Amino acid sequence: MQKYEIFKPCDLVIYGALGDLSTRKLLISLYRLEKAELLENETQIIGVDLHKKENKGFVKIAQASLKEFLNEDIDKSVWEKFSSRLSYLQIDLTQMDQYKKLKTVIDSKQRVLINYFSVAPFLFKHICQGLAQSGILTDDAKVVMEKPLGHDLKSSQEINSAFAEVFKEDQIFRIDHYLGKETVLNLLALRFANSIFTSNWDHNTIDSIQITVAEEVGIEGRWDYFDQTGQTRDMLQNHLLQILTFIAMEPPVNLEAKSIRREKIKILEALRPITVENVAKKTVRGQYSSGFLKGHEVPGYLEEDGATTDSTTESFVALRVDIDNWRWADVPFYLRTGKRMHNKRTEIVINFKQLPHNIFKDSFIDLPANKLVIHLQPKEGIDIQMLNKVPGIGGNIKLQKTKLDLSFSETFKNKKVFGGYERLILEAMRGNPTLFLSREEIEQAWTWIDSIRNAWEHQNESPKPYPAGSWGPVSSVALLARDGRAWEE
Numbered sequence: 249m250q251k252y253e254i255f256k257p258c259d260l261v262i263y264g265a266l267g268d269l270s271t272r273k274l275l276i277s278l279y280r281l282e283k284a285e286l287l288e289n290e291t292q293i294i295g296v297d298l299h300k301k302e303n304k305g306f307v308k309i310a311q312a313s314l315k316e317f318l319n320e321d322i323d324k325s326v327w328e329k330f331s332s333r334l335s336y337l338q339i340d341l342t343q344m345d346q347y348k349k350l351k352t353v354i355d356s357k358q359r360v361l362i363n364y365f366s367v368a369p370f371l372f373k374h375i376c377q378g379l380a381q382s383g384i385l386t387d388d389a390k391v392v393m394e395k396p397l398g399h400d401l402k403s404s405q406e407i408n409s410a411f412a413e414v415f416k417e418d419q420i421f422r423i424d425h426y427l428g429k430e431t432v433l434n435l436l437a438l439r440f441a442n443s444i445f446t447s448n449w450d451h452n453t454i455d456s457i458q459i460t461v462a463e464e465v466g467i468e469g470r471w472d473y474f475d476q477t478g479q480t481r482d483m484l485q486n487h488l489l490q491i492l493t494f495i496a497m498e499p500p501v502n503l504e505a506k507s508i509r510r511e512k513i514k515i516l517e518a519l520r521p522i523t524v525e526n527v528a529k530k531t532v533r534g535q536y537s538s539g540f541l542k543g544h545e546v547p548g549y550l551e552e553d554g555a556t557t558d559s560t561t562e563s564f565v566a567l568r569v570d571i572d573n574w575r576w577a578d579v580p581f582y583l584r585t586g587k588r589m590h591n592k593r594t595e596i597v598i599n600f601k602q603l604p605h606n607i608f609k610d611s612f613i614d615l616p617a618n619k620l621v622i623h624l625q626p627k628e629g630i631d632i633q634m635l636n637k638v639p640g641i642g643g644n645i646k647l648q649k650t651k652l653d654l655s656f657s658e659t660f661k662n663k664k665v666f667g668g669y670e671r672l673i674l675e676a677m678r679g680n681p682t683l684f685l686s687r688e689e690i691e692q693a694w695t696w697i698d699s700i701r702n703a704w705e706h707q708n709e710s711p712k713p714y715p716a717g718s719w720g721p722v723s724s725v726a727l728l729a730r731d732g733r734a735w736e737e
């Protein structure tokens with residue numbers, strides 16, 4: 249990752265600049281990059297949207313967004329510099345002749361053109377065509393976009409092909425915002441910089457692995473999007489599978505995008521298909537009903553704004569995943585993710601195998617196995633659950649479960665932690681694709697997800713209800729109980 253430097257200032261064009269993603273995340277992250285002095289002096293930020301607006305109208309919107317979402321006071325001198333970079337163009341993105349307006353502000357000889365697609369996917373193709381005709385694209389122009397990149401393999405291939413007609417693969421930066429998270433990246437360090445883990449990370453020592461991405465939020469007024477999508481496509485196809493590949497992949501040769509992507513794809517290819525024959529045993533779908541979260545009553549999924557009463561979209565999914573390769577033979581990965589769960593928690597639990605013989609029967613008839621728990625959010629850290637002797641003399645040796653606890657916020661107190669978008673925008677500006685998804689990766693993930701969704705359709709069952717504020721439907725407990733295991737609570 250070292251060899252990429254910020255080598256040139258950029259023209260960063262945000263298509264859909266007045267939308268949610270831009271105003272809640274992108275502008276805030278760009279301001280933070282400004283504050284950290286990570287933007288080149290000549291870099292410009294150009295907002296593009298359908299509505300008529302002067303430059304100063306856009307500057308006002310940016311300022312209002314910062315006030316609402318920054319979580320700290322706006323620094324006057326940083327703001328002055330930041331706002332001087334902002335300009336706005338009104339473009340109807342479906343009208344090809346309007347793209348020539350970009351020529352008035354873009355200078356592809358002096359600055360790298362970064363096109364950030366912060367728009368609904370139906371516009372992707374139009375923008376690609378508009379840009380192709382505009383005459384502003386050079387070989388180092390880049391395009392950045394994020395999910396939904398399709399809703400199945402076929403639609404994802406169509407989107408990718410539309411991009412491929414205009415851009416080469418190394419110009420395309422597909423975001424999964426989990427890859428911008430400090431703690432997700434730390435998985436690489438944990439696994440490949442610490443010999444105790446490099447040598448104890450396979451079927452010889454590990455019994456099973458759990459990945460939980462539990463959210464407190466519901467669908468946040470996004471009925472139209474979410475009801476068409478469901479938790480499987482919203483969270484599992486991308487964020488959970490990305491975490492899984494980081495946990496399961498072989499050591500890459502180096503940190504270059506090519507090496508890391510190669511190893512991630514091998515894992516995605518090795519995922520055992522979930523099919524009509526085994527879907528009932530291997531998966532659980534749920535949908536939240538009304539319940540209590542932190543003492544407040546919250547509505548059920550079917551009572552959310554805009555809801556249609558008969559929706560069978562899942563807001564929770566749990567599954568047993570098997571990876572058919574040498575390292576992970578007979579080591580199940582249990583994944584679960586849901587909305588309106590008991591609390592926000594993203595966590596990986598590595599359950600080590602039990603020892604073959606127990607000499608401490610006085611303390612434990614069944615000697616508990618070690619556990620490594622990696623907390624990704626909200627509290628970032630790592631703990632190892634182990635056994636220690638209770639101090640004392642006389643009598644037999646008595647053991648007690650203890651924890652080796654490492655909290656990142658304590659250990660790295662003086663280090664500023666950047667958000668995912670800051671990191672990803674910066675890496676796109678540097679032209680470093682390591683933290684972005686390749687076409688092959690996305691399509692491989694869809695192939696696996698499509699098979700599950702297809703099996704559900706044949707199964708023709710509705711998701712199981714679970715009360716908001718719980719850990720999901722009871723059948724998700726049964727999913728592990730059948731294998732003699734339990735979720736880490």
Ligand code: BG6
Nearest residue numbers: 425426463465482483487594625
């Ligand atoms: C997004 C999903 O990709 O990730 C949302 O569309 C979800 O539905 C969000 O709430 C979760 O992200 P984070 O960073 O809060 O874990």
